[in-house]
Amino acid sequence: MFIKQAFNYQYQFWRYIIGVIIIFIAVILGQIPFGVALFLKEGIGVSKLTETEMMQVLDSNLSLFLMLLTFAVGLGGVFFVSKVLHNQPIKGLTTTRKKIDWRRFFFAFGLVAIFAIATTLLDYLANPENYLFNFQLVPFLILVVIAIVMVPLQTSFEEYLFRGYLMQGIGVFVKNKWLPLILTSVIFGSLHFFNPEVTKLGNIIMIYYIGTGFMLGVMTLMDEGMELALGFHAGNNLITALLVTADWTAFQTNSILKDISEPTAGWNVIIPVFIVYPIFLYIMGKKYGWSNWKQKLFGRVEKPRMLNHLSDS
Incomplete structure (x- = not known):
């Protein structure tokens, strides 16, 4: 009933x-500090730089902070319109439960964090020549x-915008669940099209981005709330930012490792979407029944009868 409660x-x-x-205006305003810093x-000449080159102009920690500030301001925009335009509290945008279930958030966070750390460690042990030890205290x-x-502000912005605000808004308009699931997932993935990873790996990486959107959307609809999606997205991005960076990724960080291999996209894109993600959903489905x-x-998404009666009267 997550969509219906809108x-x-x-x-x-x-x-x-x-x-x-x-919300779009809020995101643009959030980009101003980064743009000013780059211009100074x-x-x-900053207008001629690629996104990857822009991330390398400033100190990497400063660049990361200013880039993520964009999403923090955008999140404020989502909360503002939810409260002012829709008179909807954050809880109503987040979950159908009586209160936000943070245990769900941290379960999903821990699940993806353990997976990311384990797979990175295994790949490092199997292919140490692909990594540079990048750690500086x-x-x-x-x-x-x-x-x-x-990072949680960045991921929360994306989740509240796509799995929350747009999922509910499209759902109450079209009166079904499958169309908002498809639209929000495709839009979410498509907005990553300009990421440097797409330039480096090719359009096939869009399968990963759109597939990730579908998985997060399925989590939200099946669990009747966003807590799992919020935790999963935050855990994935946070651990990635701390563990591994590369010259061709959107996150340029002072991480522990730096991937210096020549990246390719193939089975490493297909396997997460069609094998790993269903396993995650299976685990969550078993745990939460x-x-x-x-x-x-x-x-279908039907307006509650009481609301129909009130609107008719």
């Missing part, structure tokens, strides 16, 4: 159109502080 608030579709515009450093400690504070998958993913 009917309890101001859910007219025009409010969502204005809300998206306000590079001058007019002081820059790393600064990175830890920035990442712990800012998910059932009635067809109804929860493809069912």
Whole structure:
């Protein structure tokens, strides 16, 4: 009933159109500090730099902070429009439960963190020539502080925008669950098209981004709340930022390791989406007793009868 509960608030579709515009403006405003810092450093020539080159102009910790600040401001925009335009509290945008279940958040966080650490360690042991030991104590400690504070804000912005605000807004408009799941997943993945990873690996990487969007959307609909998706996304990005960096990734960090191999995209894109992600969903489904998958993913979204009666009167 995660989508359906949007009917309890101001859910007219025009409010969502204005809300998206306000959120977009908030993101643009959040980019200003990074743009100013780059301009002060590079001058007019900054306009000719690629995204990867922009991340390398400033100190990596400063670049990371300023980049993530964009998403923090965007998150504030989502909360603002939810409260002001829709009279919807954060809990109503997050979950159907009586209160936000942080145990779910940390379970998903821990699950993906353990997986990321284990697979990185195994790959490092199997292919040490592909990695450079990048650890420097002081820059790393600064990175830890920035990442712990800012990365969850970045991932929460994406989750609250796509799995929360847009999932509910599209769902109450089209009156079903499958279309908002598809649209939010495709839009979420498509917005990563301009990431440097796509330039380096090719369009096949979009399977990973869109597939990740689908998995997070399925988590949200099956669990009737965003806690698992919030924790999973935060854990994945945070551990990645701390463990491994590369010259061709969106996150340029003072991480423990630096991947110096020549990247390729193939089975390493397909396997996570079609094998690893279903395993994650299976584990969560068993733990939280998910059932009635067809109804929860493809069912109708009906306005509650009481609200129909009130609107008719």
